[in-house]
Amino acid sequence: METENTGKRILIVDDEPDIVFVLTTALKKNGYRTEEAFNGLDALEKIRTSPPDAVVMDVMMPKMDGSSVNLKLKEDPQTAGIPVIIITGKGHFKELLDIHEGVNVAAYLEKPFPISLLLEKLRVILGGPGS
Amino acid sequence: MEADISNPKRILVVDDDESILAVSTRALSAEGFEVLQARTGEEALQRLEQTDFGAIFTDLTMPGMDGKEVLKYVRQKHSSICVNIVTGAGSIEGAVECMRLGACDYIAKPFDLNELTAMAFRCLGHRAHYREVERLKKDITAYEDLDKLKSEFVSNVSHELRTPLFSMGGALELLVQSVPELNAGTSKKLCEVMVNNLSRLNSIVANILNFSRIEKGTFLPSFHETDLGALAQKASGDLQPLFAQRGITAAPVSSSVKSALIEADPEQLEQVLINLLGNAIKFTPRGGTIGVTLTESGNGIILCVWDTGCGIAPEYHLKIFDRFYQVDGSITRETGGSGIGLAIVKSIVEMHGGRVWVESSPGKGSRMNVFLPRSREKAAASTGK
Numbered sequence: 080m081e082t083e084n085t086g087k088r089i090l091i092v093d094d095e096p097d098i099v100f101v102l103t104t105a106l107k108k109n110g111y112r113t114e115e116a117f118n119g120l121d122a123l124e125k126i127r128t129s130p131p132d133a134v135v136m137d138v139m140m141p142k143m144d145g146s147s148v149n150l151k152l153k154e155d156p157q158t159a160g161i162p163v164i165i166i167t168g169k170g171h172f173k174e175l176l177d178i179h180e181g182v183n184v185a186a187y188l189e190k191p192f193p194i195s196l197l198l199e200k201l202r203v204i205l206g207g208p209g210s
Numbered sequence: 211m212e213a214d215i216s217n218p219k220r221i222l223v224v225d226d227d228e229s230i231l232a233v234s235t236r237a238l239s240a241e242g243f244e245v246l247q248a249r250t251g252e253e254a255l256q257r258l259e260q261t262d263f264g265a266i267f268t269d270l271t272m273p274g275m276d277g278k279e280v281l282k283y284v285r286q287k288h289s290s291i292c293v294n295i296v297t298g299a300g301s302i303e304g305a306v307e308c309m310r311l312g313a314c315d316y317i318a319k320p321f322d323l324n325e326l327t328a329m330a331f332r333c334l335g336h337r338a339h340y341r342e343v344e345r346l347k348k349d350i351t352a353y354e355d356l357d358k359l360k361s362e363f364v365s366n367v368s369h370e371l372r373t374p375l376f377s378m379g380g381a382l383e384l385l386v387q388s389v390p391e392l393n394a395g396t397s398k399k400l401c402e403v404m405v406n407n408l409s410r411l412n413s414i415v416a417n418i419l420n421f422s423r424i425e426k427g428t429f430l431p432s433f434h435e436t437d438l439g440a441l442a443q444k445a446s447g448d449l450q451p452l453f454a455q456r457g458i459t460a461a462p463v464s465s466s467v468k469s470a471l472i473e474a475d476p477e478q479l480e481q482v483l484i485n486l487l488g489n490a491i492k493f494t495p496r497g498g499t500i501g502v503t504l505t506e507s508g509n510g511i512i513l514c515v516w517d518t519g520c521g522i523a524p525e526y527h528l529k530i531f532d533r534f535y536q537v538d539g540s541i542t543r544e545t546g547g548s549g550i551g552l553a554i555v556k557s558i559v560e561m562h563g564g565r566v567w568v569e570s571s572p573g574k575g576s577r578m579n580v581f582l583p584r585s586r587e588k589a590a591a592s593t594g595k
Contacts, residue, residue: 095373096455097403101380104396108388139369168372169365191376194383 092122093137119143138167218264220244224254225269237323251275265292265333285312292333359534367548374407431475439470442502445483461501473585485551486515494519510583522570531556
């Protein structure tokens with residue numbers, strides 16, 4: 080589905096550059112603006128400096144894992160409201176790492192998932208790039 | 211004598227009555243038991259500290275430390291020793307209480323000496339069963355540990371597989387939907403993502419297959435004349451896209467050997483190189499350097515893959531070559547990995563008559579060294595295998 084660029088800014092965080100590239104390409108093509116981070120600490124800095132409209136974030140990453148970044152965001156009233164979509168290759172991390180879909184994360188996707196599913200989640204969470 | 215230390219036929223008899231000590235000792239010795247005596251509970255404890263016994267016969271009522279106290283002490287400190295209680299006539303209650311506390315059996319004075327020796331033989335059986343149970347418990351613990359490692363392995367491998375699958379699946383999904391709309395650069399990059407991740411998947415699958423072949427014992431090297439220098443260059447070249455992506459410099463292969471030709475299985479050694487280089491890439495941050503050197507060493511060559519990465523603490527230098535072993539969970543979480551790469555390296559190198567070791571300390575990079583003999587005959591001579 081092609082849509083107009085509405086300027087919604089999404090931060091993509093993954094230590095796999097290929098994954099960041101693929102997600103960036105997909106989101107841009109669907110009308111989002113994107114930013115990139117390759118580790119948790121970098122992500123946290125970028126979010127604090129310039130809060131995006133949503134964060135799409137891996138769990139297993141160097142420096143700080145995605146679940147810790149998420150918890151830090153939720154502690155700070157400035158960033159608590161930013162929706163976070165967790166994408167991970169390790170399913171069982173969900174319970175171990177305090178990730179609760181609909182409670183402290185907006186959505187939780189296990190790799191490999193279809194890109195269309197991520198776009199669908201973003202559309203629901205952000206009210207669609209077209210709105 | 212060393213073999214005597216755990217003689218199950220050694221028995222301690224504890225009694226303040228000399229005549230009981232004498233008759234018991236005579237009867238048990240006649241049946242081949244080695245008998246030591248103690249006249250008080252305190253003396254019994256001293257004996258227990260010095261020597262291991264298969265069984266104890268202790269009087270219940272003694273001045274000072276009584277039989278019940280001796281029993282409690284043995285149950286706490288020497289749980290494999292059978293304790294038998296010898297009671298005076300009419301004090302069965304005390305014996306029954308001791309049975310509750312873990313005594314093996316009891317006998318009332320005056321007793322039939324045949325009954326006493328029969329009890330001693332029953333203790334031998336108890337002791338054997340006890341030892342067997344202990345051995346099985348140890349086995350079970352070892353299996354449980356291995357099972358836990360295997361579960362972690364399956365979880366790590368599935369993560370390893372999912373990551374390149376996701377990159378490829380996503381790239382393909384975008385290409386299929388939108389080839390005409392994407393610019394040539396983006397299309398080309400999406401194709402590269404698929405090619406690179408496909409080769410990553412292939413190498414994970416190859417490692418898993420090789421690992422299962424090694425476990426089955428069917429992964430035998432097929433020896434050919436092999437140019438180790440050329441192999442090192444090829445492996446380093448094949449990984450170039452990964453080096454570039456991670457921002458790591460690959461130093462040119464440096465060799466000080468007259469000839470890099472050895473008798474080896476080139477495919478297996480390629481796997482060794484890929485695994486060592488892949489490992490170095492995982493643990494070397496952006497801006498670091500990784501290189502390969504070849505040096506002469508006796509009747510063979512030392513191949514060294516070095517890096518400027520995070521290094522490995524000395525306590526892990528041997529363990530990292532164990533199958534499924536990962537230095538610690540948090541590093542695995544950060545860098546991924548299945549925990550079989552270095553175990554495969556070790557198996558392959560040993561099948562070539564060589565050996566592998568690491569020189570490293572935290573923060574100072576690592577040098578993974580592989581010694582390979584030039585020929586199979588020399589391999590036999592150098593390892594003594």
